Amino acid sequence: MTEEPDRPVLYREPLQARSAATLARVLKAAEEIASSAGLDEMTMTGVAERAGVSVGTIYRRFEDKDQLITALSERMLERREEYVAEQLRAADPSLPGIVDAYARSLLQSFADSNNLFPELLRARGTKSLDRGARAITEIHRLLLEAAAPYTHQIKRSDPESALDTVARAVLGACFHNSVRPDPATGEAGRRQYADELGDMAIAYLLTPDRRGVARG
Numbered sequence: 477m478t479e480e481p482d483r484p485v486l487y488r489e490p491l492q493a494r495s496a497a498t499l500a501r502v503l504k505a506a507e508e509i510a511s512s513a514g515l516d517e518m519t520m521t522g523v524a525e526r527a528g529v530s531v532g533t534i535y536r537r538f539e540d541k542d543q544l545i546t547a548l549s550e551r552m553l554e555r556r557e558e559y560v561a562e563q564l565r566a567a568d569p570s571l572p573g574i575v576d577a578y579a580r581s582l583l584q585s586f587a588d589s590n591n592l593f594p595e596l597l598r599a600r601g602t603k604s605l606d607r608g609a610r611a612i613t614e615i616h617r618l619l620l621e622a623a624a625p626y627t628h629q630i631k632r633s634d635p636e637s638a639l640d641t642v643a644r645a646v647l648g649a650c651f652h653n654s655v656r657p658d659p660a661t662g663e664a665g666r667r668q669y670a671d672e673l674g675d676m677a678i679a680y681l682l683t684p685d686r687r688g689v690a691r692g
């Protein structure tokens with residue numbers, strides 16, 4: 477007998493529109509509770525009460541709280557991947573424009589949901605960790621793809637490697653901002669911080685290597 481790959485079963489897929497609407501309410505309620513109180517304080521009973529459904533309705537869809545968290549992670553991370561992709565598509569068609577859009581969209585993504593996003597990325601268990609890693613990989617890929625038409629402007633000796641460094645550095649800075657005790661908050665504060673990250677990234681990309689030969 478062929479073994480199935482070890483992939484998480486997120487939930488029982490709804491087959492009817494009414495069931496899909498109920499599932500959406502349940503996930504929205506779970507996100508609201510987890511955002512305000514944290515994943516540890518989120519309970520199946522609390523989610524059911526906020527969603528206006530019975531606890532049995534939730535257990536017919538999810539086996540346990542961990543499966544609900546896995547589904548919540550999938551929902552939120554997919555939304556953030558889509559958001560970053562949209563912002564990069566709408567960015568000014570230039571290297572600075574792409575880098576700025578990347579920094580701003582990441583900072584906004586981490587700021588959403590009162591730090592629930594970074595908590596999900598830190599993950600509970602291997603399956604959630606794998607999904608968080610896939611989200612990071614996808615967001616990383618989106619930057620490289622969007623910046624590809626402008627790599628000839630990069631002055632580092634290895635433009636692809638330089639973009640990889642920028643992707644990692646900006647992602648790390650945005651994650652750090654979300655968990656520090658004094659994060660950049662508010663629209664103006666986040667925009668200023670994102671602009672500073674973008675300025676540093678562009679300055680690095682447009683500065684020849686100290687130990688290499690810049691592209692001619």
